[in-house]
Amino acid sequence: MSDAPGPAGDDASGADDGASVPAIRRVAGTGVPLRGDDIDTDQILPARFLKAVTFDDMGTYAFYDRRRDEDGGRNDHPFNEYRGANVLAVNDNFGCGSSREHAPQGLMRWGVEAIVGESFAEIFRDNCKSLGIATLSVAPEEAEALQSFIEANPDAGIEVDVREETVRYGGTTVEGEVPDAMREALLAGIWDTTAVMRSNLDRAKAVRDALPYTDD
């Protein structure tokens, strides 16, 4: 295989690797409330829809089973009722379960650009970072208050500020936490790490050579 260094050049921001990586400072729009702890990736994107070699259709499959009645008709699931929203409001341990990037891909392609909730499963949150979806952790009662606000005011504006680590709605500002790595990555537009890591390929090789097991 090629030993040539990647095409990253000297721009460590990773902006020239062929992927568009805009900085994301804030996400403004309307909300979609989704209540419940431990919502797993099997619910977000059922396994039978993983049988595809691209992510193109994943938006259609987000919460597919939850959005339908037994006869296949659409029910009153928030993903049916709040179309056009881009800020998802969840509770505790959202996105637990499998590592499938199909789950955040599905949410993103449905329209989600930021998620506010009590906490997130780690692989899910890493995947969000890779895709440039902001996640903001807030206190449990704040997550519930936001959900109630959206339910009462479905068209009201909501703004997630990545730099300030806040969510603003209806005259309220709630402080939360965007993980440092995600915050840096989103603000600087470096959430796509391939190019910057590729520019360190020689160092990666040096690490490999120093490891005792890599000559097998």
Add this chain to the structure above:
Amino acid sequence: MSEGTLYDKVWERHKVADLPNGQDQLFVGLHLVHEVTSPQAFGMLREREMEVAFPDRTVATTDHIVPTTAEGRSRPLADERAEEMLTHLERNTEEAGIRFFGLDDDRQGIAHVVGPELGFVQPGMTVVCGDSHTSTHGAFGAIGMGIGTSQIRDVFATGSVSADRKAVRRVEVTGELGDGVGAKDVILNVIRELGVDGGVGHVYEYGGEAIRALDMEGRLAVCNMSIEGGARAGYINPDETTYEYLRGREFAPEGEAFEERREYWESIRSDEDAEYDDVVEVDASGLAPQVSWGTTPEQVVGVDEPVPEPSETRDPDAAETAQAHTEVTPGETMEGHGIDVAFLGTCTNGRVADFREAARVLAGREVADGVRALAVPGSGTVKRTLEAAGIDRVFEDAGFQWREAGCSMCLAMNDDALEGEEVCASSSNRNYVGRQGSTEGRTHLMSPGMVAAAAVEGAVTDVRAFDTADEVGRSVADAEVDG
């Protein structure tokens, strides 16, 4: 901040650089690849005109979508989309020069079974895979991390991942396990105690006498379910059990090289005076076989304990919804709860020792009327090893279907699925609603021995009540097997 733990040492050895986002770039010692999460990553790589940087550190297999009947595996596969995924993987691995265990290779199987049993996974490595159960490989004293598809692209392109260092929690499992109680019960109990989100922000270092006493299959089962406890990774310090398991494996070092490597393995063990961010103790003495009653892996009880009232659980609303789904009754034990399907296999419990444990229960017995019973070895190697010892016959004589290797009914991406409201006694790791292919289906997680016992009774039952010292059981199930 932890210091002197295996996690710290392995991390330092693999660190390539500080990244501008504050994370570390870590070299990946072993990248396991399968058909579901890789095609998109290969696609992204092609778009950027990049090549796989370290094909020799990469190993691929096919597991999630493969049919598990011999007929079903003839090509092209009947399911067009499954065929497309498999074809993509074949082409992608060939182009990149990546070793691939496909359907025509008798070592094919679940990535987390194949990697360990062929000796690819060794202590002191970093192991990643586009699959959350990569935590499994921590059983060797490696750092195993599940990653998403964009990160798979990163690993292909750079041989590294961008990651931040987690806090290290020592999970000390004390006490001695009783007969009929094993690794699966230990980990279900740990998750029950610490919660499905208890491990968020942490890696778990499992230790203590109950852990040290486990064989490698048991350790793999424990580390496998770290992710169900919210921990991205979980590991066990390597010891003689680890080294003996590795000796003679196809891709493990041999002779002098083995002894040299062993020095490295010893050197990355957590120091006696290592500092942990957190230490918790879980007592396993007197532990009963564990069974899940709900729809998350912390909704678990001992088989002889009553199912809790929702109000006694961490999340009463969730417990109530779960109990409505599984139709279990709080205040009553799980014993006698009827099942329709018994499923043995998966990356948690699809190894030789797991099937041997089930065979001890099944020998000379039969699956109850009306129960559909599937035995799905985790790999071709597991299957052949068991067949060589005649253990497949125990399953077939008892009325189990003896299948080809794959993920099968763990997530039902092939034809093996629950139908309607079927109730399944399962040796898998996830009981989420819909996980086994039917949104009305019900999953009860338990050990392989407990699944076998449930298959025989047609209902959840305490495996400890089964006489496994039975003559037939002994002679067949204890036959010398390597594995």
